[in-house]
Amino acid sequence: MKESRLMQVQYVTAIAAVVLVTLHLLMQGVLVPYYKAIDFQQVLLVYRSWVDGALLEILLVVVVVHGSKSLRTIPLEWRQSGPWTRGVNWASLLMTAGVVIYGTRTVVLAVTGVVS
């Protein structure tokens, strides 16, 4: 992907993250009292609500893509060469995929798993 397109991804995820993180913080202490927001039944309710669960999944993807794209910038500022750039790109891609898969697993198990 071209660097200009990657920067567009960076800006779109940034704007989306601002909106979603604001909503997330509001729901964790302002709209819902903090002590209630971390209660097991309340968390389960959030995961199992289509809208709230979907927003959490979108928030996960948006923040991880934005974060790993930003992190990629730092080693690319240190060194520039074809193999180095390819290595950093792959590391960034694998990190994004790994974290998104692990986070998505939590959402899926919270929605479909049996409560114990």
Next chain:
Amino acid sequence: MADEKEVLNKRGVAGWINPYHYNLERWAYTFQRITGLSILLYVLGHIGDTSFFVGGPFGSGPSVASWSSDMAATENFLGNVILTMVVLVVVFHGINGIRLILSEYGLIFQKPARPDYPYKAKSLRALQRHLILVAIVAAIVASLWTGSILLG
């Protein structure tokens, strides 16, 4: 000689936090990077932490016992101080990030003009500095509010 000059110009990571000849925009850049790395670190920890709602890496579904032990480990004074700091850096990073996007697309720039002494960048509008100050003030207010909820 050329090598020596090259080394001097290559300040590396230390260059981020070297305040020599920094203006407000350069400080904002440094803090944008430091807060970004802090947030990424927190996000990775938070994703790991919330996975204990389903029993952790080897869990198979929502577990009251696992969530309770996770809450017992994180819901304490230190955990709440960390959350307050997270709100501080997230608010600064978000508002300063919006300023960066607006400037990247040239929306808060003036037309460039001839540089005259003392050679201040004329393309920077006062709005740029105002947005940085808004980011700082909003971050402090939001973290104080969070602190009053979590620690009050």
